[in-house]
Amino acid sequence: MVLKYHRDWQANGAETIARVREERPQDYLKVVASILPKDINLRRSPYEDMTDAELNAAIMKYVGDFEDRKDDVPGEGSAFTEH
Structure with a gap:
C-alpha cells in the first residue's frame, strides 16, 4: 500500500500541490504550517561575525584571565598546559 x-x-504530487495552492489556499497554508518547525531559533x-584573528584574541584573553586567577583556586598549578 505504501509503495x-x-x-x-511521484506521478501526481507536484500537480496536486499546485492545484491545492490555487483552489484551497487555506488548506495549502495549513500543510505548510504543519511541516515547519514549531520553534525557530533566530x-x-x-x-x-568575528574573524579568526578576533576569535583567537578573545580565546587568549580568557586563557589569560584563567591563568591570572589560578592562584585563587586550590589545587596544583594551572589548568592550562602548553604542548
Whole structure:
C-alpha cells in the first residue's frame, strides 16, 4: 500500500500541490504550517561575525584571565598546559 501511495505521489504530487495552492489556499497554508518547525531559533551567536584573528584574541584573553586567577583556586598549578 505504501509503495502505491509513493508511486502516486511521484506521478501526481507536484500537480496536486499546485492545484491545492490555487483552489484551497487555506488548506495549502495549513500543510505548510504543519511541516515547519514549531520553534525557530533566530538567535545569533555573538561570535558569528568575528574573524579568526578576533576569535583567537578573545580565546587568549580568557586563557589569560584563567591563568591570572589560578592562584585563587586550590589545587596544583594551572589548568592550562602548553604542548
